[in-house]
Amino acid sequence: MKKTMLVDLDYVICHPGFLKIVNDFLGTNYVEDDFEEYIIDGVIGSQEKINEFYEYYLLQDGYKDAVLIEGAKEALERLSEYYDIHLCSACVMFGVERRSAKLFKDKFEYLMRELPFLDPEKIIFTNSKNIFKADVQIDDRLPNMLGDVKIKLLFDAYHNRKISDEELKEHNMIRVKNWKEIEDILLKSK
């Protein structure tokens, strides 16, 4: 029987289009490494301006300018031979929770377009990632990785670099910097 895997989308398989849309809205050139926290809304300005931004954001395809992370697609395809892959991604947006339907749609269409080998019946859209039991989880947010999972791989990202090695150890997590490292770990314990 294949082992079960939960794998996140944003900042693990792709860089989503969010920052590009922020830059388009503000006329700026921010890059992910300019930020240390996951939520970057502060850079937009006042709450009024943030509200204005989300009205703009909701008119865009959040994944039109998403960029696949190097090797992600190929590694997942290879790993799918040994692992039962469940794509697990949060879709409810902070601040506009009840208007998130469009993000569910944009995300699902992106997955079907870019990762056609994924089973659409094994796609989980939830912000409650800690309720699952799995053999492996790959995610970039530590608070999403507190469930009953044997191998927890934290994908290195702009907002998680402050997490110390001690803290990772405490949570039984391994930081991975790319998909080559993930494959090396997971093919050994398949």
Ligand SMILES: [Mg+2]
């Ligand atoms: Mg993510």
